[in-house]
Amino acid sequence: MRTTSRASRALVCAVAASTALTLAACNRSSDSESGGDGEAAVGVALITKDSTNPFFVAMQEGAKADATKNNVKLTVASGKQEGDDQGQITAIEDAIARGDKGILITPMSTGVNAAIKKARDAGLYVIALDTPPDPADTVDITFATDNREAGKLIGQWAATQMAGKPATIALLDLFADKIVSVDYNRDQGFLEGMGIPVNDPKKNGDEAKTGKYSAAGGGDYTIVCNEAANGAEDGGRTAMEKCLAKNPNINLVYTLNEPTAVGANAALKAANKTAVIVSVDGGCAGVKSVTDGVIGATSQQYPLKMATQGMEAIAKVARGGEKPTPDAGLDFKNTGVALVTDKAADGVESITSEEGSKICWGN
Structure with missing residues (x-):
């Protein structure tokens, strides 16, 4: 069920408190490790999939703001x-050549595994962000959303919106030619x-x-299509147009991320169609799309x-400290x-778009 207003406020406060504690820890680390003892700065490379997606922009800006505090x-x-493996490979090789101590990377695909x-x-310590590589031990550790859980949350919510009605589904994925765990x-x-039921959980x-949900x-249920949208708004529109050409009666749309969802909505509007759209990300623009009714529910993550x-x-780690370890039961x-929606569903815990807007990222 939806969290009570008290529990919802607690969730928002917990995330805010976590951020505050992180910043406080950064300040303590800076004071003790680099403030007055003359320790050298630690070279770190942050390598994202692109520099335009609001998710990666927020990640870059957050890292830049935090770097000085850690003497990085x-x-x-x-x-x-999205899809530019070679761009990431070049950045990895540059980090090695500079003598950096570590790399933070949102790996594009298995195509960058050899470079990692x-x-x-x-000797570089490599942490994957957001996208666990395949296999997971390609990197030292991953810091990420539980993307399986993020998908399950919007799936559970979507099922309540169908309420036993036939679900005619469009799946707007990331790539058609690459295998990526987040996808x-x-x-x-x-x-x-x-x-x-799924078959290969990695395909x-x-x-x-067709079958029963x-x-x-x-x-x-009927699955009309799996179309690649490349995580972009224009890709989402094109992918949705292809799906509607196959079946104009689609009433449920899964989208990999919120730019894809916005594009899908544009295609639906142009065709004078409506559908329940669900997504993942939780950026401020995406949360506003929930408020505006464009996206029914989105799973919010924290870049x-x-x-x-x-x-x-x-x-x-570079200064001789302990290495991070995965959380219990996970390999990251x-x-x-957190699920963000303004349509509460029994049995599915969520927060409102107003609450989500207080802890969102991006513009």
Whole structure:
């Protein structure tokens, strides 16, 4: 069920408190490790998938703000766009050549694994942010949202909105030609949340195209399409147009992220169609889309926590401190997720868009 207003406020305050504690820890670290004892700055590279997606922009800005507090010499780099493996590979090689102590990376795909191994072999401590690599031990550790759980939350919520009615589903994924954990975990998590059986949990599109969803009382489902939108608004619109051409009666749309959702909504409006749209990210623009009714529900993640906690970890390790360890039952450090919606659903814990706007990121 929806959290009570008291519990919701507690969740918001907990996230804010976590951020405050992180900043306080940064200040303490700076004072003790680099404030007056003359310790050298630690070179760290932050390598995101691109520098335009609000999620990665927020991550970069958070890391830049935190670098001085940890006496970190930060270099920010990225691919040119989603899918640019070579851009990330070049940035990794540059970090090795500079003699950096560590790398924070949102890995593009398995195509960058060899370069990450090269960095670790050279002695750099590598932390993945947001996107756990495949396999997970490609990096030293990952700081990320539990993307499977994020997908399950929006799937559970979506099933309550269908309320036993036939669900005619469009799945707007990330790539068609690359395997990325964030892609299959969100897609497969959504299906599992709906109560739709999956086959290979690391492969999109191999589930039965028709059958029964079992969550929230259950009903019939039809999966119309799995279309790649490349995480972008224009990609979301094009992907949705392709899906509508296959079946104009789509009433439920899963989107990998909120820019994709906005594009999908534009395509639906142009076709004079409506559908329930769910997504993942929780940026301020996405939360506003929930407020405006464009997105029914989104799973909010916290990129600033990923970047700042990862930055602190590398600085600590470089100075001889303890290495971070995964959370219990996971192979990564979980930085949290909360479902944001203004339509409460029994059995699905959530916060409102007003509450989500207090802890969102980006513009």
